[in-house]
Amino acid sequence: MEKTKVSQESTVRRGEISLTRQRIIGGLFILAAIFVYFVLAKPTAIDTKTTFGTNINDRAIQIPDWVFNSKISLEIIAGLCLGLGVFQITRGFRKITNTVIAGVGVLLVLGFLIWGAAGSSISITGMLALMVVRSVPITIGAISGLISERAGITNIAIEGMMVASALTSAMAGSIFGLWWGVVAALLTGGALAMVHGWLSIKYKVDQIISGTMINIFATGITSYIYIKFLQVSKLNQPGFFKPYQIPLLYKIPIIGPIFFDHNLYVYVMYLLVIVLTIALYKTKWGLRHRAVGEHPKAADTLGINVFKMRYFACLLCGMIAGFAGSYFSLGSVGRFEQTMTAGRGFIALAAMIFGNWTPVGSLGAGMLFGFAESLTTKLSLLQFPIPAELLLMLPYIITIVVLAGVVGRSRGPAAAGTPYEKESL
Amino acid sequence: MDKVSTTSQPKRNFFSIFYEELSKSSITIIILSIISGFIMGGILVIVSSPEVYKAFGSSLGEGLSTSWKIVSNTYSSLFLGAFGDPAKIMTAIESGEKKKILDALGPFFESLVVSTPYLFTGVAVALGFRAGVFNIGAEGQLQVGSIAAAWAGWTFSGLSPWIHVPLALLCGAIAGGLWGFIPGWLKVKTGAHEVITTIMMNYIGYYLIYYLVAAPFRDPKEVVPKTPWILDSAHLYRFFPEPIRFHLGFFVAILVAVVVWILLFKTTWGYEIRSVGLNMSASKYAGMNITVITVAAMALSGAIAGLGGASEIMGVYWRQSQALSSGYGFDSIALALLAQNHPLGVILTALLFGFLRNGSKVMQLRAGIPIYIINILQAFIILFLAAPAIIRTIYRLKQPSIKEAAIASTSLSEKK
Numbered sequence: 001m002e003k004t005k006v007s008q009e010s011t012v013r014r015g016e017i018s019l020t021r022q023r024i025i026g027g028l029f030i031l032a033a034i035f036v037y038f039v040l041a042k043p044t045a046i047d048t049k050t051t052f053g054t055n056i057n058d059r060a061i062q063i064p065d066w067v068f069n070s071k072i073s074l075e076i077i078a079g080l081c082l083g084l085g086v087f088q089i090t091r092g093f094r095k096i097t098n099t100v101i102a103g104v105g106v107l108l109v110l111g112f113l114i115w116g117a118a119g120s121s122i123s124i125t126g127m128l129a130l131m132v133v134r135s136v137p138i139t140i141g142a143i144s145g146l147i148s149e150r151a152g153i154t155n156i157a158i159e160g161m162m163v164a165s166a167l168t169s170a171m172a173g174s175i176f177g178l179w180w181g182v183v184a185a186l187l188t189g190g191a192l193a194m195v196h197g198w199l200s201i202k203y204k205v206d207q208i209i210s211g212t213m214i215n216i217f218a219t220g221i222t223s224y225i226y227i228k229f230l231q232v233s234k235l236n237q238p239g240f241f242k243p244y245q246i247p248l249l250y251k252i253p254i255i256g257p258i259f260f261d262h263n264l265y266v267y268v269m270y271l272l273v274i275v276l277t278i279a280l281y282k283t284k285w286g287l288r289h290r291a292v293g294e295h296p297k298a299a300d301t302l303g304i305n306v307f308k309m310r311y312f313a314c315l316l317c318g319m320i321a322g323f324a325g326s327y328f329s330l331g332s333v334g335r336f337e338q339t340m341t342a343g344r345g346f347i348a349l350a351a352m353i354f355g356n357w358t359p360v361g362s363l364g365a366g367m368l369f370g371f372a373e374s375l376t377t378k379l380s381l382l383q384f385p386i387p388a389e390l391l392l393m394l395p396y397i398i399t400i401v402v403l404a405g406v407v408g409r410s411r412g413p414a415a416a417g418t419p420y421e422k423e424s425l
Numbered sequence: 426m427d428k429v430s431t432t433s434q435p436k437r438n439f440f441s442i443f444y445e446e447l448s449k450s451s452i453t454i455i456i457l458s459i460i461s462g463f464i465m466g467g468i469l470v471i472v473s474s475p476e477v478y479k480a481f482g483s484s485l486g487e488g489l490s491t492s493w494k495i496v497s498n499t500y501s502s503l504f505l506g507a508f509g510d511p512a513k514i515m516t517a518i519e520s521g522e523k524k525k526i527l528d529a530l531g532p533f534f535e536s537l538v539v540s541t542p543y544l545f546t547g548v549a550v551a552l553g554f555r556a557g558v559f560n561i562g563a564e565g566q567l568q569v570g571s572i573a574a575a576w577a578g579w580t581f582s583g584l585s586p587w588i589h590v591p592l593a594l595l596c597g598a599i600a601g602g603l604w605g606f607i608p609g610w611l612k613v614k615t616g617a618h619e620v621i622t623t624i625m626m627n628y629i630g631y632y633l634i635y636y637l638v639a640a641p642f643r644d645p646k647e648v649v650p651k652t653p654w655i656l657d658s659a660h661l662y663r664f665f666p667e668p669i670r671f672h673l674g675f676f677v678a679i680l681v682a683v684v685v686w687i688l689l690f691k692t693t694w695g696y697e698i699r700s701v702g703l704n705m706s707a708s709k710y711a712g713m714n715i716t717v718i719t720v721a722a723m724a725l726s727g728a729i730a731g732l733g734g735a736s737e738i739m740g741v742y743w744r745q746s747q748a749l750s751s752g753y754g755f756d757s758i759a760l761a762l763l764a765q766n767h768p769l770g771v772i773l774t775a776l777l778f779g780f781l782r783n784g785s786k787v788m789q790l791r792a793g794i795p796i797y798i799i800n801i802l803q804a805f806i807i808l809f810l811a812a813p814a815i816i817r818t819i820y821r822l823k824q825p826s827i828k829e830a831a832i833a834s835t836s837l838s839e840k841k
Binding site: 156199203205206208209210212213214215216217219220221223224225227228229342343346347349350387389390392393396397399400403404 | 469473559561611614615617618620621622624625626627628629632633635636639640755758759762793794795797798799800801803804805807808811812814815
C-alpha cells in the first residue's frame with residue numbers, strides 16, 4: 001500500500017500532480033458549477049440586477065457603478081466552472097493547476113456576491129479596501145514568521161508578541177504620543193522574541209513549547225494589566241494614525257481608494273515586502289540568513305556565526321511582530337482590548353506557509369485572509385441568508401483548507417525547529 | 426565518572442548522598458519550578474502595586490514590609506479561596522453539625538469541581554504529547570463536547586439515568602473526538618501542522634456554539650441566548666445538598682486517567698503510541714501503522730477533552746450559554762508538562778491547578794489581584810520545566826547522569 005503510493009508519486013514529474021488528484025480537483029470544479037447553477041442561479045428571477053459600487057469617496061476620479069443582470073452572470077459563472085472542470089478532468093491544467101483553483105475560488109465568491117446582492121447593490125471597492133486593511137496584521141505577522149523560520153527558528157509566539165505589543169503601544173501611545181507607542185511595540189516584540197531566541201538557541205528548548213509559553217505569558221500579563229489598570233483609564237486612549245492619501249496614486253479610479261488611501265501600517269506593509277524581498281534574495285546578509293535556516297552546519301563551516309545570525313533573526317522577527325501588534329491598538333480602534341488579536345498571529349503562520357515562506361507570497365496570502373474577513377464583515381451587513389456567526393468561521397476554515405494543502409504539500413526551511421549544536425573540539 | 430568520585434571520597438554521610446540524589450531527581454525540578462513560579466508571581470504582584478512604590482518612597486523598611494504584606498495577602502487569600510478558612514473548619518467540626526461542616530468545606534469541594542475539567546483536558550493533552558502530537562485544541566474539543574452533551578441531555582426524554590447519563594457522556598466524547606480527529610487526519614494526510622489546525626478548530630468550535638446557542642438550540646423563554654435545561658435524568662449525581670456542586674464527574678475523570686495510564690503503559694497499543702511519539706521513523710520501520718496510531722491518538726485525546734465538557738454541563742451548569750472562554754485547554758498544556766505527560770501525574774497537577782483557579786477568584790475579590798496571575802504563574806512554570814538548566818543554575822543543582830529527554834518534538838514544516 002505504502003510502496004505503491006511512493007512509486008506513484010515518484011513517477012509524477014516535478015510541478016505536476018497525480019492523475020487521481022487531477023480528477024478530484026476537476027470533480028470539485030464541476031460540483032462548484034452545479035452549486036452555482038442550481039442553488040444560486042435557479043432561484044434568481046430573470047430580470048434582477050446586481051449593482052457593484054465602485055466609488056467609496058469623492059477623492060478619486062469617479063466612474064459609473066457596474067450594473068448587470070444577476071441571473072445571466074450567474075449562469076456564465078456556472079458555465080465557466082463547468083468548462084474548467086471538464087478540461088481539468090480530460091486534459092488537466094498541469095503546472096498552472098494552483099492558479100486555476102484560485103480562479104475557481106474567485107468565481108465562486110463572485111457568484112455568492114452577485115447572488116447576495118441581487119436586486120440591491122454592494123460596494124466592491126469598499127470591500128477590497130477593507131481587505132487591504134484587514135490583511136495588514138496577517139501579512140506583517142507572516143513576514144515576521146518567515147524571517148524567523150528562514151533562519152531556522154520556528155516561532156509560534158507571534159500571537160503573543162502581537163497582543164503584548166498592542167498593550168504596550170496603547171499605554172506608551174497614551175502617555176508619550178503615537179510614535180512612542182510604535183517604539184514601545186517594537187521594543188516589546190523584540191524583547192519577547194529575544195526570550196524565545198535565548199530559550200531555543202542557548203537552552204535548546206523545544207521551540208513550539210517555548211512559543212506556547214510566550215503565548216500564555218503574553219495573554220496572562222496583558223489581561224492582568226488590562227484589568228488592573230486600563231479598564232477606565234487615561235492610559236488607554238492613544239488615538240490612532242489617520243489615513244494619508246498618496247499624492248496622484250490615490251486619484252486612480254478603483255485602484256486608488258483600494259491601495260493608496262490608508263494609514264501608516266498599510267504603507268509600511270508594502271515597504272516591508274519590497275525591502276525584505278530584496279534583502280533576502282539580493283544581499284549577502286539574505287544569503288547567510290537563508291543558509292543558516294537550511295543547513296546551519298554548512299554555513300558554520302563557511303565561517304558564518306550561526307548563533308549570531310539566529311539571534312538577529314529573532315530580534316527582527318520580534319520587532320516586526322511587535323509592529324503588527326501595534327496595528328491593533330494604534331492602527332484601527334485606538335485602544336487596547338483583551339482579545340483583540342483573535343488568533344491573527346496563528347492565521348499569519350498559515351499565511352506564511354501558504355505564501356511559501358516568501359514576503360511576496362505572504363502578502364498574497366495575507367490579502368486572501370483579509371478578503372475572507374472583509375467578506376464576513378460586508379456580508380453580515382447585507383442581510384445575507386447565512387447567519388453572521390457562521391460567516392465568522394470563514395477565515396479560520398480557510399486557514400485549515402489552505403494548510404491542508406489545496407495547494408499541495410509545501411516545504412519550509414530544512415532546519416526550522418531544530419536547535420543548532422556546534423561541534424566541540 | 427560517578428564511580429571514581431565515590432571511591433575517592435570514602436566518607437560520604439547520609440546528607441550528601443541524599444542531596445546528590447535529590448538534585449538529580451526530576452521531582453526536584455518540578456517542585457522547584459512550581460516554587461519559582463510562585464516567586465515570580467509574587468514579584469509581579471509587588472511590581473504592579475502602586476502602594477509599594479509609595480512605601481519605598483518613604484523608607485526602605487516600609488517598602489519591604491508593604492511588599493511582604495501585599496504578597497502574603499495575595500497568597501493567603503488564594504489559599505483561603507482554595508481550601509476554605511481553617512479556623513472556620515475547626516469550629517464547624519467542633520460543633521459537629523453536618524451542615525456547618527459542609528458549609529466550611531465549601532471552597533474545598535468547589536476546588537475539586539474546578540479540577541474536574543482539568544483532569545480531563547490534562548489527560549487529553551498528555552496522551553497527545555505521548556503520541557507526538559501537540560493538542561492545543563483541548564479548549565475547542567471541550568466546548569463541542571459540552572454542547573453535544575447538552576443537546577443529548579434535553580433531547581432524549583423518558584430514559585432512565587442509567588442509560589441517559591452514559592449516552593450524553595458518549596455524545597460529548599464523540600463530538601470532542603471528531604474535533605480531535607480532523608486535525609489528526611489532516612496532519613497525517615496533508616502534513617498540516619496540528620498546532621495551527623487545532624487552534625483554528627478552537628475558533629470554529631467557538632463560533633459554531635455561538636451560532637447554535639443563538640438560534641437552533643435557543644430556549645425561546647430566555648432573553649440572553651441559552652439552551653434549555655438538560656433533563657434530570659441526564660444530571661451527574663451530586664454528592665451533597667445544594668450549594669456544593671461536587672459531582673460524580675470527578676471520579677469519572679480519575680477513572681479516565683487510570684484507564685489511559687493502563688492503556689499507555691500496559692497494552693501493546695499504548696506501547697505503539699509511545700513509540701511513535703518518541704521516534705516516528707523508527708516506529709514506521711518497525712512496521713507500526715503511523716497513520717492509524719496518530720489519528721486514533723488525536724481522536725482519543727479529543728474524545729477525553731469532550732468528556733470533560735460533557736461532565737461540566739451534566740454536573741455543574743445543566744445548560745449551555747454563549748460565554749464560554751474557559752481557558753481550560755491552554756492551561757492543560759502547562760499541566761500536562763508539569764505531570765511529565767504521565768496520566769497519574771496529571772491527577773496531582775490537575776488538582777493543583779484546580780485549587781489555584783478556584784482560589785484565584787477569592788484572591789481577586791480580597792486582594793484585588795486579577796485572576797490572570799495564574800496564567801503568568803503557568804508560563805513561568807512551563808519556562809522552568811522546559812529549560813531545567815535555568816533551575817539548575819539558579820539553585821546550583823547537579824547535572825543529571827542521563828540527558829533529559831525532550832518533552833515533545835515538533836516543527837511547523839514537514840520533514841522528509
